[in-house]
Amino acid sequence: MAGKPKLYYFDGRGKMESIRWLLAAAGVEFEEEILETREQFEKLLQSGVLLFQQVPMVEIDGMKMVQTRAILNYIAAKYNLYGKDLKERALIDMYVGGTDDLMGFILIFPFLSADDKEKQRAFIVQKATSRYFPAYEKVLKDHGQDFLVGNSFSWADVHLLEAILMVEEKKSDVLSGFPRLQAFKRRISSIPTIKKFLEPGSQRKPVPDDKYVETVRRVLHMYHDIKAN
Known part of the structure; x- marks a missing residue:
């Protein structure tokens, strides 16, 4: 039996949150590897598993998938959430x-x-x-x-x-x-699966706070300013 999907990302929403939502909607339990240090990210980079040197990454069905849309497409198709034709x-x-x-x-x-x-x-x-x-x-x-x-x-x-x-x-x-x-x-x-995900104590992440922003900037060396639309 295949293990649970494992998600590699920060302890916050970002580009991983839609993946969490879709897995939860499908009723699929998942594990998370939370990135907190630059060293963790460097280790992933050096291992070669981050094809484009970016997260999110999801381990699922023996694959180490990157690119958010590809991951979501796969999950939607696998769990019959991608239409009938x-x-x-x-x-x-x-x-x-x-x-x-x-x-x-x-x-x-x-x-x-x-x-x-x-x-x-x-x-x-x-x-x-x-x-x-x-x-x-x-x-x-x-x-x-x-x-x-x-x-x-x-x-x-x-x-x-x-x-x-x-x-x-x-x-x-x-x-x-x-x-x-x-x-x-x-x-x-x-x-039911959505209701459960919306309840306190689920793996849904809260509104991003200053700690999340600081962690992302530090781990990714993201020191440039971001401007409003």
Whole structure:
């Protein structure tokens, strides 16, 4: 029997969090190797397992996978969260691409200066409410089902819920004008594996704090400034 997937990353969200979400949604237990020192990262680099000299890395099914999208594609396909045919997969990819774009604006947020954080917060909310959430509201209206693609739970649903919760951390009432997304959030949050992941004590990571930012900068030697969008 194959062992649990093992995730190599920092003790924070970053690019690994969507992988944690998808494994949790599939009901898959996983282990984590938390990177805290430059020496740990150097050891991984010297071993040759980081193909592009980057994390995230996930050990799964005898593979040492890098590149976030490749890892997510594999997990979604392995655990039947990637649609029933090529057309459904194309839609899932399209919707995940949209939420990826939105989440990218949030990914840089912890690394910004205080002034830039306020600008970025407004930018995130503006993009969410004028571009991304209207699109998903329309998808749900036109599709007329409980889920974004077909009539079954998929990676697209997981990713959208993750994005919604991230934006709500920036503005708690951001869904006030989107009734279908409000219902979607309640529906997907009540799926047993998701409900468990949202409970205290799960492997879901909290909002990134200063300690997380300092660790990432130190381990990756990331000393350059990051600017708001």
